[in-house]
Amino acid sequence: MFDKLKKKFSEVFSGHGDKELQEDKPVTEGKTVEQGKIIRRIDLEDTIQETLLESDVSFDATEDIIGQLKTRLGKIKRKVDYSTVQNELKNVIRDVITKNNLNSINLLDVDKKPYVILFLGINGTGKTTTIGKLAFYLKNNGKSVVLSASDTFRAGAIDQINILADRVGVELIKHDFRSDPASVAFDAIDHARARKMDFVLIDSAGRMQTNKNLLDEMKKIKRVAKPDMTLLVLDAMIGQDVIEQATTFSKEINYDGIIVTKLDTDAKGGSIISISAGIKKPILFVGIGQEMEDLIPFDVDWYLNKIFSS
Ligand SMILES: Nc1nc2c(ncn2[C@@H]2O[C@H](COP(=O)(O)OP(=O)(O)OP(=O)(O)O)[C@@H](O)[C@H]2O)c(=O)[nH]1
Ligand SMILES: [Mg+2]
Structure with missing residues (x-):
């Protein structure tokens, strides 16, 4: 996970021996950037910029990060060294992500019963498996959960969620294939309310942002279910296209937060930064593998520890 970004950051920041980092002045005569003991800070900033762009961080997010980094470094009176640059970069990335996660909610603290969550997203992003994983997480934290098999559109979808419900040991409400989601x-919701259960997790059929019928159906589910929270499930594997996907979705239907799946397959590592900066909605959970326990509440320091070696 995120191996490339981690490797590149480690190459940028470690192993410089006694090389000195100089302010944006011309290189001293006789000491070239490549051979000498002096590296210009501006060159280091360029390298960081390149690293971010190559690691799937969007152009806008990269510009924002480099701009903030320069401002912060410019304010430092003492001599700037590599570890200062790394720490400041870490702080800037933390700020960019945190700023967009302020409205995040801890599901274990919600009061309303049942708390209804609707999942949406395009085909194959991981909605149904994420619902299974979230049910597992909630159940392990002492919550009662009922699943709603509201993907009545894809053959096999009801069986898939049935298997997950059995595996986790939670209840499932299902109707026939092709019935009204x-x-x-x-x-x-009725079932959960009558039994004073804590959560209802509503699955839905994967839909393209462009399929009008399916989008109308989605809006109907939202109207009828009146979810307390609507989550968009995004697949990290598709890289920066997630931004466009999320933007198109938000024009049609309002959602409150995001779950990013398949981070275990994200070798480049920058998707979390792009998503935070580009979508400006909190990331509640991230999927990091195929097992039930591979869904974790998103934590910015968890991410920073994964992309920086120290
Ligand atoms: N490696 C990995 N695979 C995942 C993760 N989350 C989901 N998947 C896989 O993604 C595939 C699609 O998952 P589903 O849950 O069926 O996706 P969906 O969004 O419900 O798909 P549709 O119902 O067809 O729209 C499955 O093979 C899952 O195992 C993850 O975090 N990591
Ligand atoms: Mg599904």
């Missing part, structure tokens, strides 16, 4: 959600 909104009415399944309605029944699941």
Whole structure:
């Protein structure tokens, strides 16, 4: 996970021996940038910029990060060395991510019962497996959960969520294939309310942002179920296209937060930064593998520890 970014950052920041980092002055005569003991800070900033861009950090997010980094370094009176640059870069990235995660909610602290969560996203992003994993997480934290098999559109979807519900040991409300997804959600909420259960997790059929019928159906589920939270599930594997996907979705339907799946397959590492900066909605959970326990609440320091060696 994120190996390339980690490797590149480690190459940028470590192993410089006694090389000196100089302010943006011309290189002293006789000491070239390549051979000498002096490296210009501006060259280091360029290298960081290149590293971010190559690691799937969007252009806008990279510009923002480099701009903030320069401002911070410019304010430092003492001599700037490599570890100062690394620390400041870490702080800037933390700020960029945190700024967009301020409205994040800890699901274990919500009061309302049942708390209804609707999942949406395009085909194959990981909605159904994420619902299984989230049910596992909530159950392990003492919460009662019912799933709503509201993907009645794809053959096999009801079986898939049934298997997950059995595996986790939570209840599932399902109707027949091709039945009205909104009415399944309605029944699941009713079921949970009657039994004073904590959570209802509503699955939905994967839909392209462009498929009008499926989007209308989605809006109907939302109208009927009145979820307390709507989460968009995004696949980290598709790189920067997630931004466009999320923007197009938000024009059609309002959502409150994001789950980023398949981070274990994200070798480049920058998707979290691009998503935070580009979508400006909190990332609640991240999927980091195929097992039930591979869904974790998103934590910015967890991410920073993964991309910086020290
Ligand atoms: N490696 C990895 N695979 C994942 C992760 N999350 C989901 N997947 C895989 O992604 C594939 C698609 O997952 P689903 O949950 O069926 O996706 P979906 O969004 O419900 O798909 P549709 O119902 O067809 O729209 C499955 O093979 C999952 O195992 C993850 O965090 N890591
Ligand atoms: Mg599904």
